[in-house]
Amino acid sequence: MKTIKLLTLLMIATIFTISCDKDENLLDENVEQKVTSLEETDLSITSKDQKYRNFKLITDNKTPANAISYVKQRIDQLYASGLKNSSITKMTKVKSIYLATDIGFRDLLYEPFNQRVVMNDYNQFVKDNRNINFVIHELAHFYEHKHLSQKQKNTLKALMANARKKKIYPNSAKVMQGRSEYLATSVEAYFAKGSTKRHPFNRKTIQQKDPQMAQFIKANF
Numbered sequence: 001m002k003t004i005k006l007l008t009l010l011m012i013a014t015i016f017t018i019s020c021d022k023d024e025n026l027l028d029e030n031v032e033q034k035v036t037s038l039e040e041t042d043l044s045i046t047s048k049d050q051k052y053r054n055f056k057l058i059t060d061n062k063t064p065a066n067a068i069s070y071v072k073q074r075i076d077q078l079y080a081s082g083l084k085n086s087s088i089t090k091m092t093k094v095k096s097i098y099l100a101t102d103i104g105f106r107d108l109l110y111e112p113f114n115q116r117v118v119m120n121d122y123n124q125f126v127k128d129n130r131n132i133n134f135v136i137h138e139l140a141h142f143y144e145h146k147h148l149s150q151k152q153k154n155t156l157k158a159l160m161a162n163a164r165k166k167k168i169y170p171n172s173a174k175v176m177q178g179r180s181e182y183l184a185t186s187v188e189a190y191f192a193k194g195s196t197k198r199h200p201f202n203r204k205t206i207q208q209k210d211p212q213m214a215q216f217i218k219a220n221f
């Protein structure tokens with residue numbers, strides 16, 4: 001009887017030791033896997049530059065391929081839009097079109113501090129790309145920031161006040177949300193292929209409803 005008890009105890013001890021070893025091994029494997037996946041995560045957010053027709057695009061492994069190809073299509077369209085070569089050259093001076101994810105926010109905007117266009121809110125971009133030319137819109141913000149004189153900015157401000165006074169566009173429209181949006185949204189429509197989905201929609205509308213703005217864009221872009 002004693003021998004059986006002893007044997008049982010020995011067996012339990014042996015099983016315990018084996019399972020402990022197993023757990024330790026499992027633990028080690030888990031740790032290794034965690035370390036590996038951390039390294040993989042780090043690798044996946046490493047951004048890389050690529051040049052596309054004189055614009056620098058910054059992407060990373062999380063940038064969807066369709067977002068990159070839509071930006072390239074919009075850049076092609078920019079070159080074919082009737083913008084003066086000198087204006088396109090000025091737009092290429094933007095630091096980058098930033099399509100990577102490692103900056104702590106997702107948006108579609110021009111960032112004056114970094115002088116870059118951020119295009120990493122892929123959901124909105126891909127959803128609205130067909131109807132809104134975000135690339136030319138944000139580049140128009142850069143253009144205003146870096147290439148318009150104070151005198152030209154004052155002219156713009158007066159033109160916008162005039163448009164507001166004449167109620168050319170609804171007050172709630174993006175194009176009426178300040179001088180910068182007035183310019184960028186008008187430029188976006190003026191150089192659109194067809195029509196955009198927001199006021200002023202296209203060049204013809206600007207020429208008919210806001211002819212002084214049409215002249216301003218023609219003269220400066």
Ligand SMILES: [Zn+2]
Pocket residue numbers: 137141180181184
């Ligand atoms: Zn804008």
